[in-house]
Amino acid sequence: MSTKPMRQQVEEYIVELQDTIVGAFEKLDPNAGHFKRDSWIRAQGGRGESCVFPPSSSSTDTNASNATSVLEKAGVNISVVHGLLPPAAIRQMKADHSTIPTADAEKSMPFFAAGLSLVVHPRNPHAPTVHANYRYFEVTDPDEVDAKGDHKVVAWWFGGGSDLTPSYLYDDDATHFHKTLKEACDKHGSGLYAPFKKWCDEYFYIPHRSESRGIGGLFFDDLCDAPHKKLAEEVEKGTADPGRPRTPDEIFAFIKATGDAFVPSYLPILVKRAAAPSTEHERRWQLLRRGRYVEFNLVYDRGTKFGLATPGARIESILMSLPEVARWEYMSDMGEDEESREGQLLKVLKSPRAWL
Amino acid sequence: MSTKPMRQQVEEYIVELQDTIVGAFEKLDPNAGHFKRDSWIRAQGGRGESCVFPPSSSSTDTNASNATSVLEKAGVNISVVHGLLPPAAIRQMKADHSTIPTADAEKSMPFFAAGLSLVVHPRNPHAPTVHANYRYFEVTDPDEVDAKGDHKVVAWWFGGGSDLTPSYLYDDDATHFHKTLKEACDKHGSGLYAPFKKWCDEYFYIPHRSESRGIGGLFFDDLCDAPHKKLAEEVEKGTADPGRPRTPDEIFAFIKATGDAFVPSYLPILVKRAAAPSTEHERRWQLLRRGRYVEFNLVYDRGTKFGLATPGARIESILMSLPEVARWEYMSDMGEDEESREGQLLKVLKSPRAWL
Numbered sequence: 001m002s003t004k005p006m007r008q009q010v011e012e013y014i015v016e017l018q019d020t021i022v023g024a025f026e027k028l029d030p031n032a033g034h035f036k037r038d039s040w041i042r043a044q045g046g047r048g049e050s051c052v053f054p055p056s057s058s059s060t061d062t063n064a065s066n067a068t069s070v071l072e073k074a075g076v077n078i079s080v081v082h083g084l085l086p087p088a089a090i091r092q093m094k095a096d097h098s099t100i101p102t103a104d105a106e107k108s109m110p111f112f113a114a115g116l117s118l119v120v121h122p123r124n125p126h127a128p129t130v131h132a133n134y135r136y137f138e139v140t141d142p143d144e145v146d147a148k149g150d151h152k153v154v155a156w157w158f159g160g161g162s163d164l165t166p167s168y169l170y171d172d173d174a175t176h177f178h179k180t181l182k183e184a185c186d187k188h189g190s191g192l193y194a195p196f197k198k199w200c201d202e203y204f205y206i207p208h209r210s211e212s213r214g215i216g217g218l219f220f221d222d223l224c225d226a227p228h229k230k231l232a233e234e235v236e237k238g239t240a241d242p243g244r245p246r247t248p249d250e251i252f253a254f255i256k257a258t259g260d261a262f263v264p265s266y267l268p269i270l271v272k273r274a275a276a277p278s279t280e281h282e283r284r285w286q287l288l289r290r291g292r293y294v295e296f297n298l299v300y301d302r303g304t305k306f307g308l309a310t311p312g313a314r315i316e317s318i319l320m321s322l323p324e325v326a327r328w329e330y331m332s333d334m335g336e337d338e339e340s341r342e343g344q345l346l347k348v349l350k351s352p353r354a355w356l
Numbered sequence: 357m358s359t360k361p362m363r364q365q366v367e368e369y370i371v372e373l374q375d376t377i378v379g380a381f382e383k384l385d386p387n388a389g390h391f392k393r394d395s396w397i398r399a400q401g402g403r404g405e406s407c408v409f410p411p412s413s414s415s416t417d418t419n420a421s422n423a424t425s426v427l428e429k430a431g432v433n434i435s436v437v438h439g440l441l442p443p444a445a446i447r448q449m450k451a452d453h454s455t456i457p458t459a460d461a462e463k464s465m466p467f468f469a470a471g472l473s474l475v476v477h478p479r480n481p482h483a484p485t486v487h488a489n490y491r492y493f494e495v496t497d498p499d500e501v502d503a504k505g506d507h508k509v510v511a512w513w514f515g516g517g518s519d520l521t522p523s524y525l526y527d528d529d530a531t532h533f534h535k536t537l538k539e540a541c542d543k544h545g546s547g548l549y550a551p552f553k554k555w556c557d558e559y560f561y562i563p564h565r566s567e568s569r570g571i572g573g574l575f576f577d578d579l580c581d582a583p584h585k586k587l588a589e590e591v592e593k594g595t596a597d598p599g600r601p602r603t604p605d606e607i608f609a610f611i612k613a614t615g616d617a618f619v620p621s622y623l624p625i626l627v628k629r630a631a632a633p634s635t636e637h638e639r640r641w642q643l644l645r646r647g648r649y650v651e652f653n654l655v656y657d658r659g660t661k662f663g664l665a666t667p668g669a670r671i672e673s674i675l676m677s678l679p680e681v682a683r684w685e686y687m688s689d690m691g692e693d694e695e696s697r698e699g700q701l702l703k704v705l706k707s708p709r710a711w712l
Contacts (some may be wrong), residue, residue, distance in 0.1 A: 038451050038687070050686075057685035075686065208664045287681070294682070295675075298654040299664060308564045310656060315564050319651075322684040325643070326650070329413035329680065330406075330431065331394070331672050 005150060006248050007112050010136040013252075015118040016079045017134070017259050021118065022051045024078050024263045027207040028271065032069040035076070040314060046081030050317055070274040072123040075320035080114040085139065093139065096222055097155040100139060110151060112138040115160075116259070117303075119321040120266075125167050125286035127273035128214070129293065130266045131321070132162035132257045133303075136252075158251050159221035162262060163200055164269075165214030165293060167286040169345045171355075173269045174215045178355040180265035181218050181258065189244040191235030196220045199230055201352040205298050211349040214295045218258060223251050285334050285342050287327035294326045361506060363468050363603050366492040370434045370472040371610075373490070373615050377474065378407045378432050380619045384627065388425040389524055396670060406673055426630045428479040431676035436470040441495065445466075449495065452578055453511040456495060466507060468494040471516075472615070473659075475677040476622075481523050481642035483629035484570070485649065486622045487677070488518035489659075490615045492608075515577035519556055520625075521570030521649060523642040525671050525701045526640070529572045529625045536621035537574050537614065544610040545600040547591030552576045553599040555586055557708040562652050567705040569652045573621075574614060581605050612614030641690050641698050643683035648683045 002009050022035050036055035040048050053074040085093070090109050095098045100109075115135030119228035122129070136158050159340050164177045178197070184195040200219035205212050222228065225246050235244050245254040297304050307318035335342035358365050367517035378391050385640070396404050409430040441449070446465050450456045456465075471491030492514050496507035520533045534553070541549040556575035561568050577583065580604050583592050591600050601610040653660050663674035691698035 042510060052686045057688045057690075073684075073686070208669075208674075292679070295654060298651060314566075316687050318564075319684060320686050322647070324685065325681060325683050327681050328429075328675060328678040330408045330429070330676050332413045334413070 001246055002249075006136065006153075006156065006252065007114065007138060009252060010114045011080050012115060013256060013259070014080075014134065015114055017262075018049065018051060018076055018078050021263060024051070025071065025074065025076075028267065028274075029070040030072065035074070035145060040317075042079075042081050042314075043312070044081075045083045046079065047075060048079035048081070048314070048317065050256075051076045052320065070122055070124070070127075070270065072121045073322075073324040074118070074120040075317075076116070076118040076120075077317055077319075077320065078114075078116045080112075082110065082112045085111045086106040090139070093155065097139075097157065097224070098226065099224075100155045101141075109154070110140045110142055112136075112140070117321075118262075120270075121290070121323045122270060122274060124274050124276055125277040125278045125282040126170075127270050128164045128166035128173065129290075129323075130162065130164055132160070132259075132262050134158075134160040134255055136255075155224075155287065156248060157222045157224040158255050159223065160255060160258060161196065161200055161217060161219035162258070162265065163204055163214055163217035163219065164266070165289070166345065167289040168282065168341055169215070169348055170269075170273070171274070174353075174355045176269060177215075177217060177265050180261050182356055184261035185218070185254075185255040188257060189235065190245060191232050192220075192254070193218070195230045195232065204296065206292060206300065208299075209292060209295070211346070212294065212352055213293065213349075215348060215354060215355070223254075229270070258327070284327065287325055287336060288329065289345075290323040290326040291328045294322055297321050358605075362492065362509075362512065362608065363470065363494060365608060366470045367436050369612060369615070370436075370470060370490065373472055373618075374405065374407060374432055374434050377619060380623055381409070381427065381430065381432075384494060384623065384630075385426040389428065396673075398435075398437050398670075399562045399668070400437075401439045402435065402439075404433060404435035404670070404673065406676065407432045408676065422596070424672070426478055426480070426483075426626065428477045429678075429680040430474070430476040431673075432472070432474040432476075433673055433676065434470075434472045435469075435673075438466065438468045440614040441467045441699075446495070448513065453495075453513065453580070454582065455580075456511045457497075463498075465510070466496045466498055468492075468496070473677075474618075476506070476626075477646070477679045478626060478630060480524075480630050480632055480636045481638040482632040483626050484522035484529065485646075485679075486519045486520055487516065488516070488615075488618050490514075490516040490611055492611075511580075512604060513578045513580040514611050515579065516611060516614060517552065517556055517573060517575035518614070518621065519560055519570055519573035519575065520622070522701065523645045524638065524697055525571070525704055526625075526629070529629070530709075530711045533571075533573060533621050536617050540617035541610075542575070543590060544606070544613060546706070547588050547600060549574070551586045551588065560652065562648060564655075564658065565648060565651070567648065567702070568708055569649065569705075571704060571711070573710060580608075624658055640683065643681055644685065644688060644690060645701075646679040646682040647684045650678055653677050 026034055033055050035051040035053050038050040038052065053071045086108055087106055090100060115133060117133040120129065138153055139155040141154050142151060144152035146152060182193040196218040197216060200216045201212060203219045204214060210213045232243060245251045304318055307313045335346045337343050338347065389411050391407040391409050393658055394406040394408065409427045442464050443462055447457060471489060473489040475487045476485065494509055495511040497510050498507060500508035502508060538549040552574045553572060556572045557568060559575045560570060587600060601607045663669045681703055691702045693699050694703065
């Protein structure tokens, strides 16, 4: 167990994870050039680093057949920010985090937030888009200081997950992705994968299309030492074996396991599909699916909505998740035939499957 | 003055206007084929007709250079719907429409809504996108019936407008568009164009980009016989000449003037720009601008947000406004140079201009 404050441990981990992930993509496609690294400072406190592909935006083609890079558009971002949360925000937070003292809901409280988030849109229609996020949040009491001079932590939690969005469904890929994530979960609790897989299906859902965004993965939030609304009673009571991660160190170990699982969960799929032959028809379907991705992110995604509504937020980082190109057709005929490859994807998006 | 109920007059007008507008586009590009006409019935009451281009979605190209039609994607829709508004909706409406009796805010009230809305995305990057909307709304009292058997109208209003979204700015086009709209306004009141032009600039604004969607036009809502918050005091008092349209017939005449102005305001611009030579660079900028159009429509447009949140709404009609293709680049370099054609557009989008 490290004696460093959790905020420092998390920051060190996401910096390292960003390097690992970006390095893995760069190694996969050495001719494509390095990701562009863009550091930024937040005036109100904190910093970030965006690693983006393509390194420059000067490519003009909008057509897969002209291009050779494995990735079409990708961003792997970290941000480490801190500041003061106003009383209204603290009161809202208190609903989910009862450890915040009632008296503290009347004053502004220091917060710390660190996270890595990534979205990768490959070029080949047979290679799925992937999204992942790992984050830590902390609220401290400005009036209580410990022996080392650190503010007392009055609330803390971890969140994260990753999910896969194919244009063409390969059962093998979905199974590999979910299996890798489940193995990462199972070492930290036998009751984690199932509820977080379900939560992922619920979260990445597009109500106006009655479709999931993709074939899911993991989604979790508000993980701390308090009982968690999404975990089963036997998991909470510890009668399940090996129980659930509960202390900051235990939950951080779980987060690291899911973060470390990212590369092995996704890269083998990308390697397998990136060079597959594809047609204009398949490219068109991929762009239509990217239109749905845009719809989810702009209309429903909490992080995006929060970011767009935050004055002074870094819009380019928030909207980095959007694909390079997206397409909309009125009453598209693609996917109408249930037996077609497109129709098979839609069927799974309309009724999420248990992959394992 | 017609003795027909206003709802019937409005329905007849928008049916005719749809034909006129679709006919004008079809005549402009006779080789492109007709718009597809799609009629629909609303289970809860009402009907609509969507006229869409392209007539089928089977084209696979995502690249301007392969295509020859003037339009890339267009929809000219009418809808005429009626039903019952629940008390909560009536109470909310009463804030802007004091003619609704207090007692009526406790019961469900019949409503009627008729409107035409259109969005046209031309293919050529030098030809601007256009949007227009003309609508009438009525609330009646189910318990009061006149001699003809019609319910008493307790609240009614008109709304509408049109606005232009160029990728490349041509001052001549902007001036022509605004001049045509102003002339339509001025016959019905000298104090209409200025406030409705301003309202348009305010409405079609993308806060997270600090940009207007386009170069404006007209936007108005809640036009009825009550004093209007956006009209100047001297216009309201009638000391301005010729005052303002106030009765249902007067306001309907104004709406028809703006609706009839659509074809002369836009078609000459489209004719002038549709065959201009264009480059891949210009196409790329056009697609980036279409990305902004998607951002506005999905994140801010009231009609779209209301539609997406309405169970059972016709999603394909609501999202018909989205372009065929849109593009996003991280930290795009396009438009950075203030002297470039792209930079010149951005300058106007960041500070709306008086075009007349």
